[in-house]
Amino acid sequence: MIPSTYQGFRTxxxxxxxxxxxxxxxxxxxxxxxxxITPAPGRGVRLHLDAxxxxxxxxxxxxxxxxxxxxxxxxCAARLYSSLxxxxxxxxxxxxxxxxPAPPPPGLPPTREQQQxxxxxxxxxxxxxxxxxxxxxxxxxxxxKPRPKxxxxxxxxxxxxxxxxxx
Numbered sequence: 001m002i003p004s005t006y007q008g009f010r011t012x013x014x015x016x017x018x019x020x021x022x023x024x025x026x027x028x029x030x031x032x033x034x035x036x037i038t039p040a041p042g043r044g045v046r047l048h049l050d051a052x053x054x055x056x057x058x059x060x061x062x063x064x065x066x067x068x069x070x071x072x073x074x075x076c077a078a079r080l081y082s083s084l085x086x087x088x089x090x091x092x093x094x095x096x097x098x099x100x101p102a103p104p105p106p107g108l109p110p111t112r113e114q115q116q117x118x119x120x121x122x123x124x125x126x127x128x129x130x131x132x133x134x135x136x137x138x139x140x141x142x143x144x145k146p147r148p149k150x151x152x153x154x155x156x157x158x159x160x161x162x163x164x165x166x167x
Contacts, residue, residue, distance in 0.1 A: 017096030027072055035072035051076035
């Protein structure tokens with residue numbers, strides 16, 4: 001079973017502050033869930049606090065979600081930001097702006113072979129694109145050859161025109 005704090009391969013910003021997931025509330029700090037609140041049967045809500053440096057957790061109950069949030073904020077802030085005053089520590093802990101992942105480090109410049117490969121790929125892409133565009137163009141009607149004029153047909157047509165005009 002995958003734990004609720006597993007982040008996987010993350011491309012989205014890392015959550016920070018309180019995040020709701022269904023009926024569960026998680027307090028995120030520094031890329032990990034340090035507290036979560038879940039409904040408890042008949043007792044309000046259950047708090048699971050895990051903000052200590054060592055692997056000790058604390059489980060308590062609260063009457064409501066808001067009371068559980070206040071308790072979790074103060075408990076975690078006192079342990080994570082012990083050098084700051086409590087109000088400032090709580091404000092910093094509950095700041096909801098997501099943490100942007102660091103940009104990837106710059107790589108080495110491309111080698112001559114990589115540049116050559118990129119050039120070949122660009123040329124192949126251009127020719128393939130041209131072929132696709134050509135294939136997608138609407139079909140042109142076949143060019144008709146001019147038919148030779150038949151003198152007899154022209155003579156008949158001219159005679160019919162004269163008859164219609166009454167000449």
